[in-house]
Amino acid sequence: WMEVESQTYNPPSSFLVFQLAFAPLWGIPQNQTEIAKNEKKFSNALDVYEKRLSESKYLAGDEFSIADLSHLP
Template sequence: WMEVESQTYNPPSSILVFQLAFAPLWRIPQNQTEIAKNEEKFSKVLDVYEKRLSESKYLAGDEFSIADLSHLP
């Protein structure tokens, strides 16, 4: 799950955080194309997480682990 986080969770979430939170603060025009593209990607990633979490309490099983911790901001 840590590799999933670095390869599939972080890329779209980082772009969305920048475009939706930081760009307006820094008066940088938001790129609506990038926002839409990464919202779609992130939605698919979250579907995988939702499925996994419907099967176990935490990402790597029934105990909180570094896999869960790596997803915290």
């Protein structure tokens, strides 16, 4: 799950945080096309997490682990 976080979850979420929160503050134009693409990627990633968390209490099983912590900002 840590690899999923670094390869699938983090890239679109980081992009969206920058584009939606920081770019306007710094006067950087938002890229609406890329925002839409990354919203879709992030939504797809969250679907995978929803499926997994419907099967177990935490990402890596029934106990809280580093896999869960790696998703915190």
